Amino acid sequence: MSNSSKYFFRALGPMLALLIWNFVELDTSNKQVSLMAGIAVWMCIWWFSEAVSLAVTALIPVLMLPVLGIADCKNVSQQYTDSIIFLFIGGFMLAFAIEKWHLHKRIALKILSVVGTKPGTILFGTMLGTFLISNWISNTATTMMLFSAVFALIQETKKYITKNELKFASAMLLGLAFAATIGGMATPVGTPPNMYFFKAYKEAFPLNNDLTFLSWSKIGYPISLTLLLCTYTVLFLYFLKNKVEITIHKNFFKEEFKKLGKMSYEEKWVFGIFVSCIILWFTRSDILIGSFTFKGWNSIFTNPKFVDDALVALVAALLLFLIPSKQNKNESLLEWEDAKKLRYDIILMFGSGFALAYGFEVSGLSQWLAGSLAVLKGVPPILIIVGICCVVTLISEFASNIASIQLAIPVMIALQKELQVAPLFLMIPATFAASLGFMLPVATAANTIVFGTKQIEIKDMLKVGLVLDVIGIVIITLLCYLFLA
Numbered sequence: 001m002s003n004s005s006k007y008f009f010r011a012l013g014p015m016l017a018l019l020i021w022n023f024v025e026l027d028t029s030n031k032q033v034s035l036m037a038g039i040a041v042w043m044c045i046w047w048f049s050e051a052v053s054l055a056v057t058a059l060i061p062v063l064m065l066p067v068l069g070i071a072d073c074k075n076v077s078q079q080y081t082d083s084i085i086f087l088f089i090g091g092f093m094l095a096f097a098i099e100k101w102h103l104h105k106r107i108a109l110k111i112l113s114v115v116g117t118k119p120g121t122i123l124f125g126t127m128l129g130t131f132l133i134s135n136w137i138s139n140t141a142t143t144m145m146l147f148s149a150v151f152a153l154i155q156e157t158k159k160y161i162t163k164n165e166l167k168f169a170s171a172m173l174l175g176l177a178f179a180a181t182i183g184g185m186a187t188p189v190g191t192p193p194n195m196y197f198f199k200a201y202k203e204a205f206p207l208n209n210d211l212t213f214l215s216w217s218k219i220g221y222p223i224s225l226t227l228l229l230c231t232y233t234v235l236f237l238y239f240l241k242n243k244v245e246i247t248i249h250k251n252f253f254k255e256e257f258k259k260l261g262k263m264s265y266e267e268k269w270v271f272g273i274f275v276s277c278i279i280l281w282f283t284r285s286d287i288l289i290g291s292f293t294f295k296g297w298n299s300i301f302t303n304p305k306f307v308d309d310a311l312v313a314l315v316a317a318l319l320l321f322l323i324p325s326k327q328n329k330n331e332s333l334l335e336w337e338d339a340k341k342l343r344y345d346i347i348l349m350f351g352s353g354f355a356l357a358y359g360f361e362v363s364g365l366s367q368w369l370a371g372s373l374a375v376l377k378g379v380p381p382i383l384i385i386v387g388i389c390c391v392v393t394l395i396s397e398f399a400s401n402i403a404s405i406q407l408a409i410p411v412m413i414a415l416q417k418e419l420q421v422a423p424l425f426l427m428i429p430a431t432f433a434a435s436l437g438f439m440l441p442v443a444t445a446a447n448t449i450v451f452g453t454k455q456i457e458i459k460d461m462l463k464v465g466l467v468l469d470v471i472g473i474v475i476i477t478l479l480c481y482l483f484l485a
Contacts, residue, residue: 009051017042021068027368035068036363040398043356047440050458054441055345058352061359070363079358080351083310084140084445088350090313091144092342094274095151097320097334101266103274104152109260111153112253119244120236122157123171126150127179131228134183135190140445141281141309142180145274147449150176154455160248170460171239173450178231178438178468180446185224185435188216193405197431200409205423219483223432223475230471238464265326266333273316280312346452353442356398366404369395371411377419382481384419385429388412389473392433397443397469405434422484429480436472439465 017038027033039060046057062080066073098104115125126146134142154169161168184191188198194216201211263271284307285296298304320334360366369391376387388408396404412426419426437443439462441451450456 005049006051009045009049012049013042013045013051016045027364030364030368032068032070032363033365033368036070036359036365039064039068039359040356040365043352044440047442048458048462053345055348058345058348061352061355065355065359070359076355076358079354080348082351082354083308084354085310085347085350087140087144087308087310087313088347088445088449089342090310090315090317091147093317093320093334093339094270094277094313095144095148096338096341097270098148098274099152100334100338101264101270103263103267103270104148105156106257106260106263106267107149107152109156109253109257111149112156113257117246117248117252119168119171119240119246122153123175123236123240124232126153126172127175127228127232130176130179131183131186131224134180135186136282138281138309139177139180139184139191140449142183143177143446143449144313145278145281146176146180151453156253157246160246160252162245162247164243166455167239168244169453169455170457171235171244173453173455174461174464175232175235177444177446177450178235179228181435181437181444182224182228182231185227185432186217186220188220190220191435192402193431193434194220196402196405197409197427201423201427204413208423210424219428219479222483223479226475226479227468227472230475231468234464234467234471238460269323269333270320273319277312277316281309284309284312343452346448349442349448349452350445353445353448356442360395360398366395376415381421381425381485382477384421384426385477385480386473388426388430389433389436389476392430393436393469393473396434396437397440401434401437401444405431408434425480425484428484429476432476432480433473436469436476438468438472 020038020041021035024034024037025031026037042064043057043060046052046060047054062073062076065071065076095104098107111125111129112122115121130142130146133145150172154172157168158165181191184194188194198211198216201208280297283294283296284298286293286299296304298307301307317334321332321336323333325331325333372391376384379387392404392408395408408430409427412430413423416423416426438447441447441458441461443465447461451458451461
């Protein structure tokens with residue numbers, strides 16, 4: 001971007017915000033709705049144009065929310081230290097250890113030896129594996145779990161790519177993040193919105209017995225698998241088809257894997273901690289399988305809700321700093337020098353996403369967006385689902401998926417009574433739509449993690465994400481109408 005364009009967009013963001021603050025009245029009874037909308041537009045302009053560093057844009061909420069009287073500085077600042085940020089920190093400490101002892105190369109070569117040497121098959125194999133894991137644990141934990149292996153896979157393959165290395169990296173990283181998000185849709189335990197919906201539905205309609213693990217999966221898997229295939233197709237066509245070539249023979253990666261020989265002492269320890277993290281992430285919360293409940297290990301604590309995935313990542317990080325190395329005398333598997341590579345700009349981006357979501361909530365902007373669904377009264381059922389999906393998807397681009405569904409479910413319950421339709425007809429599409437959010441780096445933690453590699457251009461994420469949001473809305477609408485009408 002030229003300097004003149006950069007300065008234009010730097011001025012455009014706050015100027016549009018000022019115009020909204022002074023001349024737009026979204027809610028006559030609550031001025032803060034327009035104030036928050038102005039902040040969101042300002043941040044979007046700077047995010048999309050990259051007129052300033054993304055980390056600089058991330059500071060806007062902590063500056064403007066208190067200045068405009070939407071929230072006090074203390075509460076906004078606390079959003080920048082959400083537990084997911086510590087999951088990110090702990091997860092990347094584990095990633096640094098995996099990289100330091102070259103375990104990432106071993107994992108990457110093993111994956112490549114199975115999926116083959118074509119860009120398309122490498123992408124599909126990565127996305128399918130991510131999808132299956134994310135059926136059972138959060139998209140954030142899944143992305144953290146597989147990030148090192150996928151990034152190593154990219155580095156290992158780049159050596160043999162004759163053109164468009166960045167396109168291959170972008171496709172792989174976005175494939176990882178998007179497949180992790182999509183995988184969570186398939187089961188009731190795959191993502192927090194699904195779990196919240198189950199709880200809210202049973203509280204609101206205690207006499208209804210039409211919602212079970214199996215009944216959800218019957219619609220969850222068709223929607224998520226269809227969306228996964230569409231996402232793969234979009235990423236393949238946009239980044240890979242006739243654009244990326246890999247010039248190696250088919251058995252190359254199998255031979256390279258054999259050359260690595262046996263795992264070292266350090267690799268075994270890091271791999272053991274890595275696998276333990278996966279198991280603990282899988283089994284932390286209760287898992288409902290039909291009428292049977294598998295009790296999660298967090299039930300041993302006095303307050304199970306106080307223990308989340310971040311604890312697992314931080315314990316893993318602590319162990320890495322404590323377990324001694326044999327190769328490097330008087331050192332541990334991980335030293336603080338190794339951890340200095342941590343991307344603090346991405347931590348700020350994480351925080352700004354939570355702060356923005358908090359601002360949406362306390363200002364009333366989210367409620368205003370959700371309340372706009374009232375205009376759907378009297379329209380055909382399929383258009384009701386389209387409207388619900390569009391509004392919830394828009395909210396989910398700026399707010400967390402759990403915040404999106406927490407806002408949408410009460411509106412769905414109220415709307416269901418007015419429209420006199422089955423509760424699931426409205427609530428299930430809204431729950432699926434809350435997991436959409438492919439356009440912005442801050443839409444999901446998975447997006448933020450992969451965007452932090454600087455291998456993805458914001459314009460590419462925006463274009464691909466917009467297409468996938470639209471495809472997601474269409475798939476959710478058609479299949480929910482087919483299954484629920």
